[in-house]
Amino acid sequence: MKTICQVITTILLALNAPYICAQTAFDRQLEVSQHSNYSYKQMSNFFILLDSLEVDRSIRSDGTDMQQRYQKGHNQQSVIIKKLIGSANVYQRTIGYRLAGFYFDTTFADILRSKMFSEDTLPAVWAYSSLTQLDKKATDAAFSWLVKYEDFGDAVSMGWYLLMDTNSIISTGYKHLEDENNRAQILSLQTIALFDKTIKADSVLRAAVLNWDERIKGYAIAALEFNNKGNYKSLLQPYTNNQDYCPTIRRVLERSPTKQDNEFAKHVCN
Numbered sequence: 001m002k003t004i005c006q007v008i009t010t011i012l013l014a015l016n017a018p019y020i021c022a023q024t025a026f027d028r029q030l031e032v033s034q035h036s037n038y039s040y041k042q043m044s045n046f047f048i049l050l051d052s053l054e055v056d057r058s059i060r061s062d063g064t065d066m067q068q069r070y071q072k073g074h075n076q077q078s079v080i081i082k083k084l085i086g087s088a089n090v091y092q093r094t095i096g097y098r099l100a101g102f103y104f105d106t107t108f109a110d111i112l113r114s115k116m117f118s119e120d121t122l123p124a125v126w127a128y129s130s131l132t133q134l135d136k137k138a139t140d141a142a143f144s145w146l147v148k149y150e151d152f153g154d155a156v157s158m159g160w161y162l163l164m165d166t167n168s169i170i171s172t173g174y175k176h177l178e179d180e181n182n183r184a185q186i187l188s189l190q191t192i193a194l195f196d197k198t199i200k201a202d203s204v205l206r207a208a209v210l211n212w213d214e215r216i217k218g219y220a221i222a223a224l225e226f227n228n229k230g231n232y233k234s235l236l237q238p239y240t241n242n243q244d245y246c247p248t249i250r251r252v253l254e255r256s257p258t259k260q261d262n263e264f265a266k267h268v269c270n
Helices: 004-014 021-034 038-057 065-072 073-084 090-102 104-117 120-136 139-149 155-162 168-173 182-195 199-211 215-228 232-241 246-255 259-265
Strands: none
Touching: 004 155, 021 038, 038 090, 073 090, 073 104, 090 104, 090 120, 104 120, 104 139, 120 155, 139 155, 139 168, 139 182, 168 182, 182 199, 182 215, 199 215, 199 232, 215 232, 215 246, 232 246, 232 259, 246 259
């Protein structure tokens, strides 16, 4: 059940009203987070409040009272976050990482970059999340974290990465095209296909279809859809007898901007 203050906070946010109750709830949650027996449930309650405040912040163009309060009391608040991050309590560390990102405190970027590789799963995810907010160009570290720890099907973690600096994402992608780790190769090609619309990217994608090992070739074929330059008929025709590739090939051809591809799609993999 939501507390009365949480309910009032939600209403106030919806009405664009002052942050009186939100500030009270935040102060209380911050105080509770410093207790040595801090629990998962208590952390979750703080997350609910932070989520609400972040949604409101995305709507406002002039910042929020919370951000202004942090700037005024930066030293004290920073000490609290450092204490939380250094705690033996996994839930305190997790909320500490989340707060660093919530406040956009870039002084914690280096700590997050290190901790996300050495932490337990839950706090590691939030150290990674906050880093993607604090340092939009830290794509090398974020990419390595994704490859090492995440299932690419996790839309949330991947989504945080895709919101980082586009040029940095592309640059990181090209660094890993020849990586010995197949997961790194796949992620690098997918991000290049998504963000780099140059002739170079088109050539790289075609080369991957031709040269990648059979175990991961399907990912190279799928990446064509993200880039969608067209004229894929001659490239994909040799693979249309492979039933594992057929659904992806048909989809790429159907969505191609090239009429010849669209027509070919009607006759393949039937």
